[in-house]
Amino acid sequence: MSTGFIGDLTIFVLALLVGFEVISKVPATLHTPLMSGANSIHGVVLVGVVILASFVNGPLGYLLTFIAAAFAAANVVGGYAVTDRMLQMFRKRPVPAKPAEQEAGR
C-alpha cells in the first residue's frame, strides 16, 4: 500500500473523531436540521464529480459523469436550501409574556 493511502486513512479517522466530538453536542431539537445539514455536506461529492469529468472518455464515461453531476448538484443545492429554510423557522419567543395578564386564571 502506498503512503498516500495511509495518509488518507489518517485524515479519515481524525475527521471521524472530530465529527463525533462536534456532533454529540448538538441538541435533540436540532437533529433534523443537523441531518439535513450533514446531508448537504456529503454533497461535496460534487468536487469528486468535477475531478471525474477531467479524465472520463467515451459515451459511457460521459453518461456516468452526467448522472453523477446531476445527483451531486441536487444533493448540495437542495440540501443547503432546505436546511436554511428549516433553520429560519426556529425562533425565540417574540416578546416576553405580558405581565398584566398573569393574574388571570390562577
Place this chain on the structure above:
Amino acid sequence: MTLQDGVRLASLIGASGFVLGLHLMNSPATARRGNQLSALGMLVAVVAVLVEVGHGGTMSAARWLVLISGALVGGAAGLYSARTVAMTSMPQLVSLFNAVGGGAAALIAVADYQHEPSVSAGTATATVLDVLIGCVTFSGSLIATAKLQGYLSQPVSFPGSRASSAVLTLVVAAAGIDVIAGADNAWILLIAVVAAVGLGILMVLPIGGADMPVVISLLNAFTGTAVAMAGFVLQNATLTIAGALVGASGGILTKLMADAMNRSVLSIIAGGFGTGASGIAPVAAGGGNVKSIAIDDAALQLAYASKVIIVPGYGLAAAQAQHEVRELAELLEQRGVEVSYAIHPVAGRMPGHMNVLLAEANVPYDQLREMEEINPEFDRTDVALVIGANDVTNPAARRAGNAVSGMPILDVDHARSVVVIKRSMASGYAGIDNELYSDPKTSMLFADAKKGLASLVAATKAV
C-alpha cells in the same frame, strides 16, 4: 504559491467551514449561521476544484458540457424540491438526498474504475467499498422514500428474502475480492453494482414504519462513508473529511434513535417491530375502564391549570394540527398557564422531526423540551395533554415482558391529570394497549387531532 498550493488551501478552508458549521449547530440561535458557513466552505471547495481542472488542460468542451449540464439539471431539481417540500415530507426529501449522494459516490468509483482499473490494493479496496456502500444507500434510500411517501405498504417481506440477501452478499464479496486481487475487468465491478443495488432493496423492504428514524439515520451514515471512500479513490482529502463528518453524524443519530426505542440496530435491520418479544400475553390493564371527557370539561381543566405539558406525537403532524396546538398553547399562556412541549426522540419520522414541525407553526424553541429534561417536571404538572402520541407514553415500558419493555418513555402518568386526544382506542406500532388510557386520572377526548384542538381552542376562549 503554486496553483496546487492554492487549491489545497481552499480545500482546507472548505473543510474548516464544514466543521465550524456543524459546531454552530449546537444552539438554535447560531445554527442558521452555521449552515451558511458550511455552504460557504462548500462554495470555496467547488470553485477551487473548478479552477484546478480548468488549468489542468484536460477539460475538453465535451467534458465541460457534460459536467455543467448535469449540474444545472440536478441543481434546479434540488432547489425546486427544497423550496416546495412540506415539512411533514422532510424525511422523504432527506432520504432522497441520501440516495443521490450515495449514488453519485458509487458512480465516481465505477467511472474511475472503467477509466483505469489498474490501481493499488488500497485504492481497489476503497473502490469496492464505495460501490458497495454507495449502491446499497442508493437503492435502500429510494425504497425508504417510497415507504415514507406511502407508495409501499410497509413492511414488505416474502419467502426467501433472507436467502436472497445471503446470496447477493456472497456475490458482492466474491466480485469485490476479485477486483481487489487486481481483476482488469469492468464487468466484474458491474456485477458487484447490481448485487449491491439488490441488497439495498432487500435490506429496507421488511423494515416497519416505526423504525424509519433509525433507517434514515443509518442510510445517512452510509452515504457519508461512501463519499469518504470516493475520497480515497480520487485521493481527495476534502471528500474524505466531509464524508467522515457525515458518517459520524449519521452514526450518532442512529445510536440515539435505536436507544430511544430500546432496539438494537441489528434487530431493526432483521425486520419487524416487536419480533424479539413475540408471544407475550396481553398487558393486564387491557380491559381496564376508560373514561371519556367532553370538550368543555377538558377546556376548563386546561384553563384553570397552572402548569400544562403538551405531548405531541406523529398523529398530530399527520392531522396537520400544529397550528391549532400552538393557538391553544398561546391562549393558555395568556391566562397565565405555564406551557411547554415534551418531545420524545422518536416523535416523528426522523430524528428531531417534531421540533421542526412545531417550529414551522411558530412555537418558540425554548418551549420545546427534550425527554430527559422534562421528565422530572411531570410531577409538578397539573395537566398533561397527549395528542397523537401512544407507545412513547405507555407506563408498561417500565415493566419487563411486553413489546415496549425498556423503551425510554415520557413520564406522562406522573402528572396530576392527563387528557388524551385520540380518534379511537387503536394501539400504536407496538400493537399493545396503552395502560395510560385506563389510568383513573386519564380522560380520553375522542376526536381527530385537528378538529378536537380547534374545538378546545373555542371552548377555552369561552371559559
